[in-house]
Amino acid sequence: MKNRKILIADDDLNIIASLKYMLSEENFDILAMTTPEAVLENLKRESFDLVLLDMNFQQDTTSGVEGLKLVEAIQQVDDQLPIIVMTGWATIDIAVDAMRAGAKDFIQKPWNNERLITAINTQIKIAKIDKKLQRLSQENKLLSAQSFPQESGIIAQSPVMKTLLSSLNELAKSDMSILLTGDNGTGKSMLASYVHQHSSRANNSFVPVNMGAIPESLFESEMFGHLKGAFTDAKENRIGRFEMAEQGTLFLDELANIPMAQQAKLLRVLEEQKFEVVGSSKSQHADVRIISATNSDLPKAITEQQFRQDLFYRLNTIQLRVPSLKERVEDIAPLAEHFLQLYSVKYNISAPQLSIEAINKLQQYPWPGNIRELSHLMEKILFTCKKATITGRDLLLDEGLGAQSSSGKLINAATIDDASLSMEDIEKFSLINRLKHYRGNATETAKSLGLSRSAFYRRLSKYGLD
Numbered sequence: 076m077k078n079r080k081i082l083i084a085d086d087d088l089n090i091i092a093s094l095k096y097m098l099s100e101e102n103f104d105i106l107a108m109t110t111p112e113a114v115l116e117n118l119k120r121e122s123f124d125l126v127l128l129d130m131n132f133q134q135d136t137t138s139g140v141e142g143l144k145l146v147e148a149i150q151q152v153d154d155q156l157p158i159i160v161m162t163g164w165a166t167i168d169i170a171v172d173a174m175r176a177g178a179k180d181f182i183q184k185p186w187n188n189e190r191l192i193t194a195i196n197t198q199i200k201i202a203k204i205d206k207k208l209q210r211l212s213q214e215n216k217l218l219s220a221q222s223f224p225q226e227s228g229i230i231a232q233s234p235v236m237k238t239l240l241s242s243l244n245e246l247a248k249s250d251m252s253i254l255l256t257g258d259n260g261t262g263k264s265m266l267a268s269y270v271h272q273h274s275s276r277a278n279n280s281f282v283p284v285n286m287g288a289i290p291e292s293l294f295e296s297e298m299f300g301h302l303k304g305a306f307t308d309a310k311e312n313r314i315g316r317f318e319m320a321e322q323g324t325l326f327l328d329e330l331a332n333i334p335m336a337q338q339a340k341l342l343r344v345l346e347e348q349k350f351e352v353v354g355s356s357k358s359q360h361a362d363v364r365i366i367s368a369t370n371s372d373l374p375k376a377i378t379e380q381q382f383r384q385d386l387f388y389r390l391n392t393i394q395l396r397v398p399s400l401k402e403r404v405e406d407i408a409p410l411a412e413h414f415l416q417l418y419s420v421k422y423n424i425s426a427p428q429l430s431i432e433a434i435n436k437l438q439q440y441p442w443p444g445n446i447r448e449l450s451h452l453m454e455k456i457l458f459t460c461k462k463a464t465i466t467g468r469d470l471l472l473d474e475g476l477g478a479q480s481s482s483g484k485l486i487n488a489a490t491i492d493d494a495s496l497s498m499e500d501i502e503k504f505s506l507i508n509r510l511k512h513y514r515g516n517a518t519e520t521a522k523s524l525g526l527s528r529s530a531f532y533r534r535l536s537k538y539g540l541d
């Protein structure tokens with residue numbers, strides 16, 4: 076554990092000397108400053124765990140005004156830094172004023188060593204807990220906004236997934252950066268969380284960040300945090316993802332979406348293991364393990380100068396590909412049963428069985444949306460099929476009946492929210508889906524969509540579906 080750092084603000088060199096001697100014995104790192112200006116200057120530059128402040132800064136004053144001003148000024152720089160004040164001419168009024176201004180405790184001079192050390196340890200501990208609570212509360216907000224998967228059970232019956240899981244178990248013991256590649260919905264986020272849970276960092280936070288969802292202008296504030304007043308909308312101090320993940324794991328999802336300019340900033344943090352909160356010039360140490368994920372072809376993005384090669388090498392110490400669902404047919408039935416079970420508990424509906432024929436059909440389907448698509452299908456089946464046994468027909472899985480988007484992507488229930496789809500792509504998908512629902516009956520399909528038959532056919536012909 077690194078030594079805790081205390082800044083002493085006192086202009087009496089004898090007092091500084093004896094405090095330094097006594098506190099160094101207790102393994103504190105000490106820096107002493109004799110003027111308020113130097114104190115503030117250092118606080119802006121360096122991180123400390125606590126300030127020990129003499130209320131009668133100028134030898135010739137006994138009012139404590141100087142000290143009080145400094146308590147307030149320190150609060151402006153860092154309102155979470157604990158301050159213990161020392162009052163030489165013990166007047167309780169000065170101590171009360173200092174506590175009102177934000178000091179956490181006071182000690183009378185001449186001090187009692189044991190009492191001083193206890194007070195220092197207590198305040199550092201409380202500040203740490205406060206910071207952790209603040210971090211947890213921001214993290215909770217983040218997690219509920221992202222609706223990150225909460226299920227803990229990973230289904231892995233196929234040989235390829237068993238091998239992948241055992242590699243991840245091994246890698247969990249190391250601190251290496253891992254890059255997970257694979258199509259959407261294959262379970263990359265879930266596996267990243269699995270590595271974290273099996274690592275020595277498991278008692279600290281796993282912080283996922285969807286790199287595609289952060290507006291470019293807010294990148295630094297999101298990742299490194301900001302101080303109140305750092306820019307117009309910075310109404311409160313905000314903890315960034317790096318700090319939230321301190322001693323834990325930071326999961327950079329949709330890695331390829333980081334704009335070039337921000338890639339340089341990220342690279343610097345990874346190389347130097349330190350960052351600055353926006354609005355502060357002080358560097359903060361970053362002790363995080365990085366796991367990242369992408370469904371893009373990063374080497375191609377590098378060739379096209381869309382992704383920095385040096386950042387790629389930083390992040391892919393180990394690269395693992397998560398196979399698509401169609402490559403692990405053995406997992407399909409257990410996954411389908413797992414999701415039926417999961418949703419039946421969630422919605423309080425008894426779980427139906429899958430017939431052999433239904434399982435065969437599930438195993439033959441290509442699953443372009445992978446596990447996420449299977450999960451959505453099982454959720455839908457639970458509501459639409461009120462039978463004890465699900466047959467192949469109940470699945471409404473007509474292979475090949477997926478819509479093709481203008482850019483060549485396959486559109487289905489799992490990918491319909493993809494932000495790259497155009498209104499026309501979505502309309503085409505809806506037409507196919509509705510036709511499927513009415514088993515090809517044009518009159519009923521047109522009626523259900525509120526279209527005349529001619530308007531309906533015009534659309535079919537527009538999308539080449541006639």
Ligand SMILES: Nc1ncnc2c1ncn2[C@@H]1O[C@H](COP(=O)(O)OP(=O)(O)OP(=O)(O)O)[C@@H](O)[C@H]1O
Nearest residue numbers: 224228229230258259260261262263264265446447
């Ligand atoms: N092996 C598994 N066992 C059980 N559930 C799984 C498994 N893999 C994935 N899931 C579930 O499937 C869904 C999609 O998984 P996840 O979000 O991890 O995929 P992803 O590859 O990160 O997707 P994207 O690339 O779109 O971010 C989640 O609900 C997850 O809990």
